[in-house]
Amino acid sequence: MRKTLIAGNWKMNLTVTEAEKFFKAFKIQKKEGTELLFCPPFTDIPIARFFLDRSSIRWGAQNVYPEEKGAFTGEISAPMLKDLGCSYVICGHSERRQILGESDEFVARKVKAVLENDMIPILCVGETEEERKEGQTEERIGSEIRTALFALSKEETAKMVIAYEPIWAIGSGQAATPKDAEEIASFIRKTVKEAAGKKAADEVRILYGGSVNGDNISHFLKQKNIDGALIGGASLKPDTMIDIYNKA
Numbered sequence: 164m165r166k167t168l169i170a171g172n173w174k175m176n177l178t179v180t181e182a183e184k185f186f187k188a189f190k191i192q193k194k195e196g197t198e199l200l201f202c203p204p205f206t207d208i209p210i211a212r213f214f215l216d217r218s219s220i221r222w223g224a225q226n227v228y229p230e231e232k233g234a235f236t237g238e239i240s241a242p243m244l245k246d247l248g249c250s251y252v253i254c255g256h257s258e259r260r261q262i263l264g265e266s267d268e269f270v271a272r273k274v275k276a277v278l279e280n281d282m283i284p285i286l287c288v289g290e291t292e293e294e295r296k297e298g299q300t301e302e303r304i305g306s307e308i309r310t311a312l313f314a315l316s317k318e319e320t321a322k323m324v325i326a327y328e329p330i331w332a333i334g335s336g337q338a339a340t341p342k343d344a345e346e347i348a349s350f351i352r353k354t355v356k357e358a359a360g361k362k363a364a365d366e367v368r369i370l371y372g373g374s375v376n377g378d379n380i381s382h383f384l385k386q387k388n389i390d391g392a393l394i395g396g397a398s399l400k401p402d403t404m405i406d407i408y409n410k411a
């Protein structure tokens with residue numbers, strides 16, 4: 164039985180002062196079978212740890228550099244995140260792939276580094292509006308997944324989370340339909356099965372991300388292959404995130 168994961172990606176939002184205010188206002192009743200996660204900016208991770216340490220809520224990072232340590236000015240390594248108590252790390256978010264030109268190969272190295280440091284990678288995949296119109300969605304996502312899984316054992320693959328985030332749905336207020344998202348989630352599971360076998364495909368968790376809110380969350384979670392959501396804008400307000408968690 165795969166555990167539902169509700170993950171908030173704060174992106175480049177909330178200062179330390181604002182994050183403190185957020186966590187002071189964030190109160191939930193724990194639910195069995197649903198995991199809650201926040202991925203704040205690096206600067207807020209110690210604040211997340213301070214407030215969430217004795218709770219069931221997990222915290223993680225939005226990015227990582229694939230090397231352990233050394234002369235990589237401005238970067239943050241997986242051991243550094245592990246030491247801050249991070250459980251998850253988002254790898255290959257489309258905003259980084261698009262703005263910074265991160266390649267599938269570079270993202271694959273991040274995924275490996277996260278697993279080697281006993282954290283769980285959330286691998287983001289998804290197509291642009293144009294690729295969707297051209298019927299290239301599966302080709303794009305298939306290649307993003309195969310490259311990321313190439314250097315992983317079946318056991319490592321089984322631990323992963325893969326987030327399907329259609330680029331056109333991110334921050335647009337126009338989410339994919341639950342039916343379309345399920346179709347891609349099913350394709351993702353099939354791709355994992357081909358690469359790493361049935362057991363890994365049964366265990367890997369697949370999230371949907373892109374304009375998720377309190378009104379549409381339940382529709383996504385009803386889908387057979389969707390095990391949770393990666394939430395941007397709606398994760399920035401305590402009340403909205405509490406509402407989403409309660410509906411999950």
Ligand SMILES: O=C(CO)COP(=O)(O)O
Nearest residue numbers: 172333334373374395396
């Ligand atoms: O990119 C996302 C989460 O990683 C989705 O962002 P929005 O929920 O703001 O559309």
